[in-house]
Amino acid sequence: MNLFDVYPLLDITPVKGEGCYMWDKNGTKYLDLYGGHAVISVGHSHPHYIKRLTTQLNQIGFYSNSVQVPQQQELAEKLGQVSGYPDYQLFLVNSGAEANENALKLASFVTGRKKMVAFKKGFHGRTSAAVAVTDNPKIVAPVNETPNAIIIPFNDLALLEEQLKTNEIGGVIIEGIQGVGGIHVPDPEFLNGAEKLCKQYGTLLILDEIQSGYGRSGKFFAHQYSAVKPDLITVAKGMGNGFPVGALLIAPEIKPWHGMLGTTFGGNYLACAASLAVLEIMEDEKLVENAAKIGDYLISKLKNIPGIKEVRGLGLMIGLEFDQQINDIRHVLLKKHHIFTGVSGANTIRLLSPLTLSQEQADVFLEALAATVQ
Numbered sequence: 001m002n003l004f005d006v007y008p009l010l011d012i013t014p015v016k017g018e019g020c021y022m023w024d025k026n027g028t029k030y031l032d033l034y035g036g037h038a039v040i041s042v043g044h045s046h047p048h049y050i051k052r053l054t055t056q057l058n059q060i061g062f063y064s065n066s067v068q069v070p071q072q073q074e075l076a077e078k079l080g081q082v083s084g085y086p087d088y089q090l091f092l093v094n095s096g097a098e099a100n101e102n103a104l105k106l107a108s109f110v111t112g113r114k115k116m117v118a119f120k121k122g123f124h125g126r127t128s129a130a131v132a133v134t135d136n137p138k139i140v141a142p143v144n145e146t147p148n149a150i151i152i153p154f155n156d157l158a159l160l161e162e163q164l165k166t167n168e169i170g171g172v173i174i175e176g177i178q179g180v181g182g183i184h185v186p187d188p189e190f191l192n193g194a195e196k197l198c199k200q201y202g203t204l205l206i207l208d209e210i211q212s213g214y215g216r217s218g219k220f221f222a223h224q225y226s227a228v229k230p231d232l233i234t235v236a237k238g239m240g241n242g243f244p245v246g247a248l249l250i251a252p253e254i255k256p257w258h259g260m261l262g263t264t265f266g267g268n269y270l271a272c273a274a275s276l277a278v279l280e281i282m283e284d285e286k287l288v289e290n291a292a293k294i295g296d297y298l299i300s301k302l303k304n305i306p307g308i309k310e311v312r313g314l315g316l317m318i319g320l321e322f323d324q325q326i327n328d329i330r331h332v333l334l335k336k337h338h339i340f341t342g343v344s345g346a347n348t349i350r351l352l353s354p355l356t357l358s359q360e361q362a363d364v365f366l367e368a369l370a371a372t373v374q
């Protein structure tokens with residue numbers, strides 16, 4: 001059997017990781033400024049993470065949600081405390097798309113409405129409802145096309161109100177920072193205004209923090225740069241540091257009924273162990289603070305490198321837009337300087353390093369980039 005060939009693969013085979021570094025099968029060491037798509041939050045192969053997961057596996061690895069899994073409650077309490085949402089409810093799933101799928105479903109159940117509003121350049125995943133509210137027609141299959149998904153320009157409160165006024169909109173879904181679409185930070189006034197309008201028209205506000213959450217922006221959630229308190233918050237990626245886990249944080253006013261949502265694997269023992277380990281490491285090593293500090297440092301230095309059209313982002317979620325295509329720059333960074341970077345579209349390099357990035361490691365990148373673009 002061959003692999004279903006959907007990815008443009010790099011000719012690199014990582015076999016080992018430690019902190020912000022990876023080694024390929026030839027022993028070459030790479031600085032990872034991509035974190036496997038914002039997933040590696042606390043660094044590769046962190047000893048506490050390994051210990052938590054292996055200890056759990058030695059006890060019990062899996063049972064379904066037909067039994068009590070006390071680790072789920074432990075995770076809910078820890079996440080509530082660390083995130084600043086202690087009174088919210090937690091529903092655990094396995095991925096980002098699944099978290100959004102359930103958020104959209106819940107918004108629809110709660111309001112009894114079918115329509116959802118999303119934004120240009122937004123990305124919310126590849127499952128049915130999540131892809132329908134994603135602004136990329138190339139990945140929307142005919143089965144996912146629906147008049148219920150309305151996509152409007154980002155940061156535009158007047159157009160949002162026009163939609164909400166119809167009293168037909170169940171949910172508005174906004175990324176904490178748009179990631180796949182090129183690192184676009186929402187205006188805090190837009191988020192505050194959106195929250196006000198949603199309340200006025202009986203619509204739920206969903207913040208997709210799948211890429212921007214878990215400390216990446218320099219706050220636990222990127223929307224915490226504004227005063228907004230969303231009805232629903234979705235997380236995944238950095239939550240498990242590579243173990244597949246996602247979640248939905250649900251405001252206390254929203255009441256569940258049995259069978260409303262469900263999953264076989266969501267909230268399994270290993271996912272909880274991985275997620276708890278991540279939160280413990282984030283607290284112990286003050287990684288949210290580190291993301292803010294190193295992010296500020298990187299952004300200020302990047303702004304002085306000639307040749308970059310625009311530097312956007314917050315914390316360790318940074319986009320570097322160029323006038324030219326970035327393939328060659330990324331290629332030189334990878335092959336000559338052994339630095340992994342990500343991409344958003346043809347012209348933007350995306351940096352999503354582990355939150356453990358040090359100033360010395362940031363300097364290595366800054367020097368390599370300056371030499372590459374000069």
Ligand SMILES: Cc1ncc(COP(=O)(O)O)c(C=O)c1O
Pocket residue numbers: 095096097098100123124125126175179180208209210211212236237
């Ligand atoms: C903002 C956002 N939402 C949702 C998703 C989908 O997550 P997953 O790939 O885990 O389904 C992604 C993935 O890139 C994302 O960046």
